[in-house]
Amino acid sequence: MRTYEFWADKAAGLSIRNQAFIGGQYVDALSGKTFSSINPATAESLVQVAECDGADVDLAVKVARDAFEDGRWSNMHPAQRGKRLMRLGDLIMEHREELALLESLDMGKPVSDAMAIDIPGCARAIHWYGEAADKLMDEIAPTDPSALAMVTREALGVIGIVVPWNFPLMMACWKIGPALAAGNSIVLKPAEQSPLSILRLAELASEAGIPDGVLNVLPGFGETAGQALGLHMDVDMIAFTGSTQVGKLFMQYSGQSNLKRVSLECGGKSPHIITQDCPDLDKAAAAAASAIFFNQGEVCTAGSRLLVDRAIKDEFMEKLSRASASHVVGDPLHPDTTMGALVEEGHMKRVLGYIDTAKAEGATLTLGGTRTEGRAGYFVDPTIFDDVTPDMTIAREEIFGPVLSVLTFDGEEEAIRIANDTIYGLAAAVWCRDISQAHRMARALRAGTVWVNCWDPTGDMTVPFGGFKQSGFGRDKSLHALEKYTDLKTTWIQL
Numbered sequence: 001m002r003t004y005e006f007w008a009d010k011a012a013g014l015s016i017r018n019q020a021f022i023g024g025q026y027v028d029a030l031s032g033k034t035f036s037s038i039n040p041a042t043a044e045s046l047v048q049v050a051e052c053d054g055a056d057v058d059l060a061v062k063v064a065r066d067a068f069e070d071g072r073w074s075n076m077h078p079a080q081r082g083k084r085l086m087r088l089g090d091l092i093m094e095h096r097e098e099l100a101l102l103e104s105l106d107m108g109k110p111v112s113d114a115m116a117i118d119i120p121g122c123a124r125a126i127h128w129y130g131e132a133a134d135k136l137m138d139e140i141a142p143t144d145p146s147a148l149a150m151v152t153r154e155a156l157g158v159i160g161i162v163v164p165w166n167f168p169l170m171m172a173c174w175k176i177g178p179a180l181a182a183g184n185s186i187v188l189k190p191a192e193q194s195p196l197s198i199l200r201l202a203e204l205a206s207e208a209g210i211p212d213g214v215l216n217v218l219p220g221f222g223e224t225a226g227q228a229l230g231l232h233m234d235v236d237m238i239a240f241t242g243s244t245q246v247g248k249l250f251m252q253y254s255g256q257s258n259l260k261r262v263s264l265e266c267g268g269k270s271p272h273i274i275t276q277d278c279p280d281l282d283k284a285a286a287a288a289a290s291a292i293f294f295n296q297g298e299v300c301t302a303g304s305r306l307l308v309d310r311a312i313k314d315e316f317m318e319k320l321s322r323a324s325a326s327h328v329v330g331d332p333l334h335p336d337t338t339m340g341a342l343v344e345e346g347h348m349k350r351v352l353g354y355i356d357t358a359k360a361e362g363a364t365l366t367l368g369g370t371r372t373e374g375r376a377g378y379f380v381d382p383t384i385f386d387d388v389t390p391d392m393t394i395a396r397e398e399i400f401g402p403v404l405s406v407l408t409f410d411g412e413e414e415a416i417r418i419a420n421d422t423i424y425g426l427a428a429a430v431w432c433r434d435i436s437q438a439h440r441m442a443r444a445l446r447a448g449t450v451w452v453n454c455w456d457p458t459g460d461m462t463v464p465f466g467g468f469k470q471s472g473f474g475r476d477k478s479l480h481a482l483e484k485y486t487d488l489k490t491t492w493i494q495l
């Protein structure tokens with residue numbers, strides 16, 4: 001086990017990439033401007049980072065376009081593209097400690113989680129699409145025998161990728177993997193709070209043999225660099241993960257510019273349903289606590305609405321309280337810490353604001369509810385509200401912090417009604433022994449993923465991930481993700 005001293009030492013000796021990565025080179029922003037990247041666990045600045053804007057976006061898109069058009073990557077044998085992606089996956093694992101530390105310092109998550117979950121998840125995604133690169137066949141359509149009609153998938157061209165700060169490298173890798181496997185070029189804008197791990201990844205991609213100009217990374221702000229990418233006339237697609245509010249802006253940018261394709265992985269308010277037929281209340285309680293406290297609750301699929309059947313409510317709440325005690329706020333570099341800092345001061349205040357609103361609206365606080373004492377950074381204690389009703393603000397809005405809303409229901413029908421009473425549809429779970437009821441409920445839940453008798457159990461790449469309703473559209477992970485980075489072409493040959 002790596003100790004706190006190990007990580008503190010490593011942090012002291014860390015050299016941080018802080019420039020934009022364009023055409024295979026680290027460069028300053030054209031304006032020369034920089035912004036501060038803060039460590040939210042200490043509230044201190046880590047490093048000044050290049051602040052790219054529209055001019056840098058123009059430059060990077062031109063570089064990415066040239067790379068696409070001359071075929072250095074797009075026309076490479078798919079098996080060769082796959083090989084280089086495999087090498088990149090290996091390099092991610094070889095640099096696992098450094099990348100995990102960058103992730104933790106930049107956005108506050110426990111370094112042990114970044115080591116165990118984020119970085120291996122990134123490598124798995126890149127490996128998976130590397131393996132897939134030369135495994136996809138196109139189609140011959142069953143036309144009249146007088147013709148031969150081929151249906152082929154072609155890379156789109158230049159992909160703009162815009163990602164959030166909660167899993168900075170993993171959200172990027174879920175998109176980089178399939179976009180590169182399909183032969184596209186990329187201009188990626190990380191969240192302003194978390195550019196550091198992705199900037200390092202760009203260099204590893206070069207080392208893996210991904211040609212210059214194919215993967216470009218521009219740190220900067222959403223309102224400038226992000227918007228410029230969204231409005232750019234020569235970007236063929238935006239692959240976005242972030243809030244529903246900003247997702248809607250990317251739809252507008254597309255309509256105002258070149259009708260670029262848009263895929264959106266947006267917010268959630270996922271219901272976690274414990275029926276009276278739950279096969280294991282202890283296991284369900286442990287899952288319910290992890291579902292909201294993992295990654296400080298900064299998870300798009302957080303199980304933020306816990307729906308418990310009245311018949312087992314008291315027994316379950318006792319078990320939940322015991323399970324929650326194992327979630328401990330602490331220094332993200334300490335190996336025992338399971339909850340780190342929230343990403344920035346403004347976000348912490350927003351989360352604390354929701355806690356005030358919940359009290360004012362009459363919910364009952366049963367755990368936490370305050371900023372963690374004795375720490376300079378932006379830490380909030382694990383928080384649970386009981387007696388939440390579906391109309392309360394904390395049952396409706398995405399908090400993106402360690403705040404659980406507990407709602408009570410009577411029977412299957414009411415559970416489904418409450419669960420689906422939301423603008424979101426990212427994920428849902430139901431705990432239930434009866435296979436017929438489990439299937440019935442899974443079918444009735446309006447969500448892109450439904451878990452039965454578990455909550456987000458694996459980082460499995462084989463299944464698609466994405467939302468219904470205002471949680472967005474388009475899917476990350478699985479072979480389906482490749483669809484959005486390609487267009488279908490029909491070539492009809494009259495014989």
Ligand code: NAP
Nearest residue numbers: 164165190191192221222226227242243246265266267300
């Ligand atoms: P966000 O505010 O929507 O930001 C996401 C990205 O969009 C950032 O890179 C941001 O840049 C950029 N952006 C912001 N304003 C923009 C604008 N006006 N034009 C163009 N780009 C703009 O989301 P966040 O706070 O970083 O992340 C939290 C959200 O992400 C939550 O809603 C969460 O549910 C969602 N999320 C969804 C998934 C999923 O797969 N469904 C996964 C993880 C997170 P700046 O950082 O510079 O503002």
Ligand code: MG
Nearest residue numbers: 191192193222
């Ligand atoms: Mg932001």
